[in-house]
Amino acid sequence: MILPAVALLAATALAEDYRPLFHFHPEQNWMNEPNGLIKIGSTWHLFYQHNPTANVWGNLNWGHATSSDLLHWTHQPLAITAENGIQAFTGTAYYDSENISGLGSPDSPPYLAYYTGYFPSNGTQDQRLAYSVDAGDTWTKFPGNPIISAAQEAPHDETGGLETRDPKVFFHEPSGKWIMILAHGGQDKLSFWSSTDALKWAWVSDLTSEDVSGLPSGITGWEVPDIFQLPIEGTGETTWVLIVTPAQGSPAGGNGVFALTGSFDGTSFQADPVDTSTLWLDHGRDFDGVLSWENVEASDGRRILAGIANSYGGHPPTNTWKGMLTFPRTLELHQIDSKRYFVQQPVTELSTVSSSLATIQNQTITPGETLLSSVRGTALDIQLSFSVTTDAVLSLAVRKAGTQQTVIRYNGSNKTLAVDRTATGNTEYDAAAGGVHSAPLVPDASGVVQIRVLVDTCSVEVFGGKGEVVISDLIFPDEASDGVALEVTGGSAMLRSVQVKEVSL
Numbered sequence: 001m002i003l004p005a006v007a008l009l010a011a012t013a014l015a016e017d018y019r020p021l022f023h024f025h026p027e028q029n030w031m032n033e034p035n036g037l038i039k040i041g042s043t044w045h046l047f048y049q050h051n052p053t054a055n056v057w058g059n060l061n062w063g064h065a066t067s068s069d070l071l072h073w074t075h076q077p078l079a080i081t082a083e084n085g086i087q088a089f090t091g092t093a094y095y096d097s098e099n100i101s102g103l104g105s106p107d108s109p110p111y112l113a114y115y116t117g118y119f120p121s122n123g124t125q126d127q128r129l130a131y132s133v134d135a136g137d138t139w140t141k142f143p144g145n146p147i148i149s150a151a152q153e154a155p156h157d158e159t160g161g162l163e164t165r166d167p168k169v170f171f172h173e174p175s176g177k178w179i180m181i182l183a184h185g186g187q188d189k190l191s192f193w194s195s196t197d198a199l200k201w202a203w204v205s206d207l208t209s210e211d212v213s214g215l216p217s218g219i220t221g222w223e224v225p226d227i228f229q230l231p232i233e234g235t236g237e238t239t240w241v242l243i244v245t246p247a248q249g250s251p252a253g254g255n256g257v258f259a260l261t262g263s264f265d266g267t268s269f270q271a272d273p274v275d276t277s278t279l280w281l282d283h284g285r286d287f288d289g290v291l292s293w294e295n296v297e298a299s300d301g302r303r304i305l306a307g308i309a310n311s312y313g314g315h316p317p318t319n320t321w322k323g324m325l326t327f328p329r330t331l332e333l334h335q336i337d338s339k340r341y342f343v344q345q346p347v348t349e350l351s352t353v354s355s356s357l358a359t360i361q362n363q364t365i366t367p368g369e370t371l372l373s374s375v376r377g378t379a380l381d382i383q384l385s386f387s388v389t390t391d392a393v394l395s396l397a398v399r400k401a402g403t404q405q406t407v408i409r410y411n412g413s414n415k416t417l418a419v420d421r422t423a424t425g426n427t428e429y430d431a432a433a434g435g436v437h438s439a440p441l442v443p444d445a446s447g448v449v450q451i452r453v454l455v456d457t458c459s460v461e462v463f464g465g466k467g468e469v470v471i472s473d474l475i476f477p478d479e480a481s482d483g484v485a486l487e488v489t490g491g492s493a494m495l496r497s498v499q500v501k502e503v504s505l
């Protein structure tokens, strides 16, 4: 994915430079989206687009970090480096358990990492391979690179291979073939390629916006594809899910992430008609470039997503680092009547580092009352379960002090969940940094609304209902803005359960 290079802002930092507590971010300098997410043994590997030499987009390498719990990350040396004038753009990793590539050592099948080679000298993008025979610790570039040259891409790309990137590679069991999906940027198109040896590739099909029935117009600049199968909870069936990050057309503007269901026969993806009410995985500004961890053991079985929280390029007011990984979240597909919902929740590992600060049970709140005003914290996991009268608006303010606050609001009249950043702190850094992001959220069959809010030094991630509505946004409040307040206006709310937990690593 390409973000504009923007000059480093003058150094005017808060003491801690807004460094998050429980969200991965680079030790120094720039990151954009995750790459090659894969679990090997008990280790979660995170690779990411990283400029190790400056706090701006450019000079891209695959940064690397590892974790045993998706919470505590250890920074590792660069995994795939920019070298000989070729940068290492986005891609994915997969376990070649049968050593089909032949790149394994005598006692170890290889892990394969496919990435886009980018030549800043002339803008060419080709596809490359690196492999690891030491369980992901170190990566060797394949001597036969590129595995797909710009010349081989040219007949399938309007720009002749200048805009062909972000390889998603996986082994498709039913056809016994390796599949690669490439994005074609401004052409609003993905191309599918296949291979029998994971090394030599042939084009097999295209998927364009024209092929997706019901896809609204204006969803353009497709990048960072991911594909996998998901069970449809409540049916006993599974379906293919294809995830794309477009550069324009998302609910909050800018980059966003949409998810299609459909079928895949080893050659082409047939998308189910789009239901626009379940198309977007997030309604905030700061969730894109999303990939899922591969090779998670069947006994775990989760499909876990992470993306980059930063759709403002070089603008966010952090000086020593830029770009934060969204908190890892599970993705499920639930069927209720004839409608399918994507359901997302923070990974449950979070509860192992959270301790209770406050709870409320079965209490009615009326206008003029303020609850939770004694709670303080800048890293919180807040869970609310409540019902409201149709004239009521329930507001949870976080990162609050004086007039500064970020407000999560549920409006019982229009049944809408919203994140309000109008008084959130520093919004000067970008024209899109303030405002309100909202999405419809209907109460459950018994009239209860659930909201879960993850708060960190510079972010809020809000999960509504079972997780069918998510709003993720960066915020830049003062360090001292650590208050919380729960209030209602217009009518009353019955608080079934409120739990505020402090996250401490």
Ligand SMILES: *[C@@H]1O[C@H](CO)[C@@H](O)[C@H](O)[C@H]1NC(C)=O
Binding pocket: 098, 099, 101, 102, 103, 104, 105, 106, 107, 108, 109
């Ligand atoms: C993988 O294949 C290569 C090339 O045939 C061979 O040298 C290596 O021993 C194989 N490794 C495994 C684990 O099968």
Ligand SMILES: *[C@@H]1O[C@H](CO)[C@@H](O)[C@H](O)[C@H]1NC(C)=O
Binding pocket: 119, 121, 122, 123, 124, 150
């Ligand atoms: C782009 O530059 C590279 C490195 O100089 C060169 O190998 C390649 O042929 C160039 N591609 C085009 C399309 O000019």
Ligand SMILES: *[C@@H]1O[C@H](CO)[C@@H](O)[C@H](O)[C@H]1NC(C)=O
Binding pocket: 361, 362, 496
């Ligand atoms: C709160 O009310 C619900 C519904 O009436 C009830 O099931 C639950 O036991 C109550 N909890 C407490 C702690 O009183």
Ligand SMILES: *[C@@H]1O[C@H](CO)[C@@H](O)[C@H](O)[C@H]1NC(C)=O
Binding pocket: 393, 409, 410, 411, 414, 415, 416, 417, 418, 436, 438
């Ligand atoms: C519904 O309420 C939300 C939250 O209060 C607000 O942001 C949104 O603008 C409202 N929508 C309409 C259509 O009034």
Ligand SMILES: *[C@@H]1O[C@H](CO)[C@@H](O)[C@H](O)[C@H]1NC(C)=O
Binding pocket: 393, 411, 412, 413, 414
């Ligand atoms: C709640 O929604 C109603 C109906 O759309 C709207 O008139 C009202 O302004 C909203 N309240 C807030 C606080 O946004």
